[in-house]
Amino acid sequence: MNNIIEKANLEVFAETLLELGKKNKDIIVVTSDSRGSGKLVPFGEKLPEQIIEVGIAEQNLVGISAGLSAGGKTVFAVSPSSFLTARSLEQIKNDVAYSNHPTKLIGISSGISYGQLGSTHHSIHDLAVLRTINNITIVVPADNFETRESIKQSVNYNKPIFIRFGKKPMMKIHNDNQNFQIGKAIKVLIGSDVTFIAIGETVQRAVLASDILKKEGISSTVVSMHTLKPFDEKTFLESLIGSKALITIEEHSINGGLGEKCASIISQNNINIPFKILGIPDEYMINGSQSDVLDHYDMEPEKISKIAKKMLK
Amino acid sequence: MNLKQLTLKSIHYRKTILEIIYNGGAGHTAGSLSCVDILNVLYNNILDITPNNFQSIKRNRYIQSKGHSVEALYTVLCDKQFFSLNDLKTLNNFNSHFIGHPTRKVNGIEHNTGALGHGLSVAVGIALANKLNKNNYNVYTLLGDGELSEGSVWEALNSAKKYQLDNLIIIIDRNKLQITGKTEDVNPIEPLNDKFKSFGLEVKEVEGNNLEELNLIFNKTPFKKNKPNLIIANTTKGKGISFIENVVKWHHKVPTKEEYEQAINELNLQEKKYS
Ligand SMILES: Cc1ncc(C[n+]2csc(CCOP(=O)(O)OP(=O)(O)O)c2C)c(N)n1
Ligand SMILES: [Mg+2]
Numbered sequence: 001m002n003n004i005i006e007k008a009n010l011e012v013f014a015e016t017l018l019e020l021g022k023k024n025k026d027i028i029v030v031t032s033d034s035r036g037s038g039k040l041v042p043f044g045e046k047l048p049e050q051i052i053e054v055g056i057a058e059q060n061l062v063g064i065s066a067g068l069s070a071g072g073k074t075v076f077a078v079s080p081s082s083f084l085t086a087r088s089l090e091q092i093k094n095d096v097a098y099s100n101h102p103t104k105l106i107g108i109s110s111g112i113s114y115g116q117l118g119s120t121h122h123s124i125h126d127l128a129v130l131r132t133i134n135n136i137t138i139v140v141p142a143d144n145f146e147t148r149e150s151i152k153q154s155v156n157y158n159k160p161i162f163i164r165f166g167k168k169p170m171m172k173i174h175n176d177n178q179n180f181q182i183g184k185a186i187k188v189l190i191g192s193d194v195t196f197i198a199i200g201e202t203v204q205r206a207v208l209a210s211d212i213l214k215k216e217g218i219s220s221t222v223v224s225m226h227t228l229k230p231f232d233e234k235t236f237l238e239s240l241i242g243s244k245a246l247i248t249i250e251e252h253s254i255n256g257g258l259g260e261k262c263a264s265i266i267s268q269n270n271i272n273i274p275f276k277i278l279g280i281p282d283e284y285m286i287n288g289s290q291s292d293v294l295d296h297y298d299m300e301p302e303k304i305s306k307i308a309k310k311m312l313k
Numbered sequence: 314m315n316l317k318q319l320t321l322k323s324i325h326y327r328k329t330i331l332e333i334i335y336n337g338g339a340g341h342t343a344g345s346l347s348c349v350d351i352l353n354v355l356y357n358n359i360l361d362i363t364p365n366n367f368q369s370i371k372r373n374r375y376i377q378s379k380g381h382s383v384e385a386l387y388t389v390l391c392d393k394q395f396f397s398l399n400d401l402k403t404l405n406n407f408n409s410h411f412i413g414h415p416t417r418k419v420n421g422i423e424h425n426t427g428a429l430g431h432g433l434s435v436a437v438g439i440a441l442a443n444k445l446n447k448n449n450y451n452v453y454t455l456l457g458d459g460e461l462s463e464g465s466v467w468e469a470l471n472s473a474k475k476y477q478l479d480n481l482i483i484i485i486d487r488n489k490l491q492i493t494g495k496t497e498d499v500n501p502i503e504p505l506n507d508k509f510k511s512f513g514l515e516v517k518e519v520e521g522n523n524l525e526e527l528n529l530i531f532n533k534t535p536f537k538k539n540k541p542n543l544i545i546a547n548t549t550k551g552k553g554i555s556f557i558e559n560v561v562k563w564h565h566k567v568p569t570k571e572e573y574e575q576a577i578n579e580l581n582l583q584e585k586k587y588s
Contacts (some may be wrong), residue, residue, distance in 0.1 A: 055462030055500025116405040117413040120427030289405035
């Protein structure tokens with residue numbers, strides 16, 4: 001791949017939402033002192049009638065968003081993923097998911113985007129906790145294209161949905177003519193030796209690892225599993241056919257996320273394959289920038305390629 | 314400490330805050346400058362929390378609920394010998410415990426904060442424990458005014474009143490700004506004084522960057538038997554640096570080299586005036 005760095009998914013989200021909001025007056029954005037963090041200042045200036053600010057009150061944010069949805073509005077509740085999914089979890093569970101309102105919950109600066117701000121600001125729990133809540137779709141776009149498409153498709157998505165992404169410029173993974181559908185994983189690369197299943201912004205790390213492996217004659221399958229729930233079991237199982245090793249990568253705790261979802265499927269399908277889950281281990285997390293922390297926990301492309309080679313031996 | 318000593322301390326603290334934020338490449342500049350005078354008076358004249366008694370529960374406590382202003386707290390703790398300036402200078406480095414919010418991995422930090430709206434409940438819990446333990450130690454906690462939008466704050470106030478926690482001293486850093494802009498535009502919270510009174514608190518207001526006033530009011534805590542104490546400290550966000558004061562973007566802006574030098578110049582001038 002030629003590694004073109006595009007915008008931050010956060011920026012693409014904000015631009016897409018502004019375009020959509022101009023055409024659809026029912027689109028309402030709800031923020032909790034998170035307008036600037038969500039790059040939504042232009043939205044607020046151009047469409048002041050379509051933005052509701054609740055102050056630093058995330059539970060209220062989600063409750064009000066559920067109510068606005070019940071009132072016929074197309075609602076995007078935007079707040080840092082850490083607070084949105086921890087502080088407001090009960091509102092998500094009862095007022096959005098259980099009550100079945102198609103509210104769009106947007107977790108910004110997710111994973112360890114906040115780097116040195118530490119664990120209060122990290123969301124390495126969000127995918128796991130939302131996986132255990134019935135009736136909510138979970139999407140983690142890999143690049144600008146997936147972000148744009150998932151936001152656009154979420155408008156008419158008639159179920160509760162959670163979308164999370166970070167704030168760093170991302171590598172281009174897909175061409176704009178790629179087919180994107182919420183719930184349908186995308187095979188980014190098709191190879192024969194090792195299968196990488198990655199989610200969100202770690203897809204680029206899988207691709208970079210596969211570039212390294214390619215130089216050593218090892219071919220990789222890379223799947224962007226942008227929708228964690230409902231999970232595209234079919235594409236996942238296809239990606240394992242003939243493969244000699246499976247590595248999952250997520251900017252999330254190794255507990256309860258993508259890796260354990262894959263583990264559950266392979267064990268229930270009696271598939272026997274060398275398997276490694278990469279993510280944040282259960283320990284007092286090391287402090288540092290997002291990329292330093294990911295690198296430290298073996299998600300550096302070079303380290304990923306070494307792990308793959310060891311598994312293939 | 315007398316007023317002159319406190320004044321020089323605050324200037325010195327402001328320099329350190331700017332230095333560690335400038336070198337660390339990140340930080341909550343204006344909120345730290347806003348509350349540092351409060352921390353100065355508390356740690357130097359009121360709390361008597363030292364590296365020697367810190368491990369004991371028989372002492373006063375300080376919980377910083379507005380965790381993002383951690384640079385002010387680190388600076389004061391460093392001055393109180395909880396760790397060295399060299400340690401503090403690792404702020405934001407890979408593998409340093411000095412990060413952008415309070416963590417108990419750092420000596421002198423009482424509680425891990427950073428998600429707003431948690432500190433008061435924890436402070437209520439400690440104040441309750443002090444009552445149950447029949448000791449006379451006080452719990453001080455500092456909240457942001459934007460933080461008051463969190464419902465949990467008001468839940469905690471109810472408990473404080475119910476258990477008549479006169480050993481609880483709540484300080485509001487009332488700088489009238491939050492990330493997006495003015496608190497009264499983002500999510501109006503006035504009439505604050507009346508709201509707190511109606512929750513059964515003994516409420517006082519002070520100029521929150523006036524060391525003399527702060528010293529007087531803190532020396533009067535606890536105010537009344539059986540009533541939780543609340544001090545609305547009317548502060549200026551970014552206090553002390555002309556171009557940072559009351560400018561919204563300085564919530565978490567890091568000074569450029571020129572800005573840093575200009576800020577230090579301003580503080581040097583203030584220092585000259587007082588020494
Ligand atoms: C639960 C939670 N929501 C959002 C944030 C992000 N945040 C950090 S500081 C801040 C503004 C705080 O304003 P205020 O309480 O007035 O503090 P100050 O003005 O003293 O900096 C926000 C929204 C957070 N840290 N915690
Ligand atoms: Mg404030």
